[in-house]
Amino acid sequence: MTASMSRRQLLVTGGAAAAVLATTGLPRPAAAATPIRPGGADVVLAWNRELLAIVRTPGLQPATVHPTRSFALLHAAMHDAVVATADSGHPYLFTLEVRGHAAPEAAAAQAAHDVLAALYPSRSAELATLLTGQLAGIPPDARDRGVRAGRLVARLLLGLRANDGSAAVPPVLAPGTAPGEYRPTPPAFAPAVFTHWPAVTPFVLDQAGQFRPGPYPALDSARYARALNEVAATGRDTSTTRTADQTVQARFWAAPIWNYWNEIAQSVVAGSRSGLIDAARVFAQLNLTFADAVIAFYEAKYHYRIWRPITAVRLAADDGNPATDGIPDWSSLATTPADPAYPGAHSVVAQAGARVLSEEYGPNWALEVTSEALPNVVRRFDTFQDAADEAGLSRIPAGVHTRLDHDAGRQLGLDVAEFVLCS
Template sequence: SAATPPLLPPGTAPGEYRPTPPAFAPAAFTHWAAVTPFVLDRASRFRPGAYPALSGAAYAKAVQEVAAAGRDTGTTRTADETQQARFWAAPIWNYWNEITQSVVGGSHPGLVVAARVFARLNLAFADAVIAFYEAKYHYRIWRPVTAVRLAADDGNPATQGIPDWSSLATTPPDPAYPGAHSVISQAGAQVLRQEYGPRRPLAVTSEALPGVVRHFTSFQDVADEAGLSRIVAGVHTRLDHDAGRRLGQDVATFVLRS
């Protein structure tokens, strides 16, 4: 992990990842797929299926959704969705460790059980990060800000280019597919659901939006909102979210069975 990450040449063809505004920073963690997983036998074990064709209806629908809901201004986003986008803007594993700390502390399980829960959670996260970076740099799919701005060149008559489009949140410097928030959140929900059952009242706070508390009735509700928040933030499409959910579920299930 201390190796110098190789530079990723910017894509030129429709759909290919390239650096995003405003900083146009080089792609990050390009080497992370080479990290040896802790539990998975290989980083690509649960790699999501191929990204849908840019010419298809699924792609057009996903781009239309993020273009409308994820824009910084003139958006279809509700006030609550804007809060969600801002609330979930911090590193996603931080939320899940804090949720786990609250749940474990409230159940007074003893040191051995508490250590087991945190170990399973963070082993799942560690391998999920390796797995999603492997998939991101295998497919190298462009981010919504690029997809929307260059939609006139994507070969799909159902998408419309908006050259001045900007996302609500700043786009992270890595490819879109699959979505990291969705991967990690689904993995976290799967681990905690196995330990504590599917339904539990949860109050979640955010370092990105101090003073705001969001309430949930299940771990899955938390995972769904966290993942979908990246669509209304303008940095992912639903295609990224759906693939991320599946990957997180598969990685966590594998870790829990090992």
């Protein structure tokens, strides 16, 4: 597997800045040498909201490019632009030597604009309007230096990721035939998605399979039977054992899980009154973790190729386990995603998000979470971990994962987050 790009070396000079590839992670910086306005975090929040709006708009996100890549590029660029112009902290990739006072807000805004304009050219007018508004009122000299720094960071980062494997044509996955092997699921029987993502170069991890979960339990084991019987009972569309709250949970968390955690981060950063440096660092850590977690879980999914519950329950008579019963007409509450089951994506990303935010703000933080899948419903949590656990476990009453998928995903998310935080 291709090595992480953060381990390569690069030197670029020219114009008003010099850039050197950094090999450090994103630890908490010392106090900024350049004063930053108290509302500076709003720059980061505005561009994160803009990207959320983009990926939620049908047709704007390329079907074969995972959205977490865009979030990682956006926030890595903003972070490195802020670090360079605030003369504080440690960059993800590029150390810029900026001559004279440069406005960090201008650098962050320009870097964000250039990244998103390159990724989503059809939104160029809206992106330009957002940039113009953020640059207004910044003293011209500091603004212009910040703009130049932001442009350089964006150009270097986009260039470095240009051949990271994300543009590859996804290979066709042959359907499995043996018990336990993944095959397309009803009702659409769509081909497996993101089959090329295990080969995408990680942002921070050394390799995609660095924290691959251990082998899936044997189909004739008691552990497998317990997990399958649990989802067979609670995840069925006509279940009589699933509680009303479990049904709400299954529907509440049904949208892309990285969107929820970016929304959670927005509320936490705003509520904590974080400044620009802190906000840029938190969002960079969060989204670099998500991007690598997605690469890692697809590597594991396509390494093991485990069947989904809807297949496993319908074909349980052939799994060699006397403790499971086949239910040929079984259907799940939610529609099953078009990829293998193990590990569970929601569990990976939610655990990663909880770990990153707990590192910055402590584990206990009262959260009000909204859902793009279940409008007008708010769920409340006392800790980041509580939210992560519910998000991951919600996929069992949804009928699309077993507890085996959740447990492996939770550990994978924790491992990736710890690595990014310590890099």
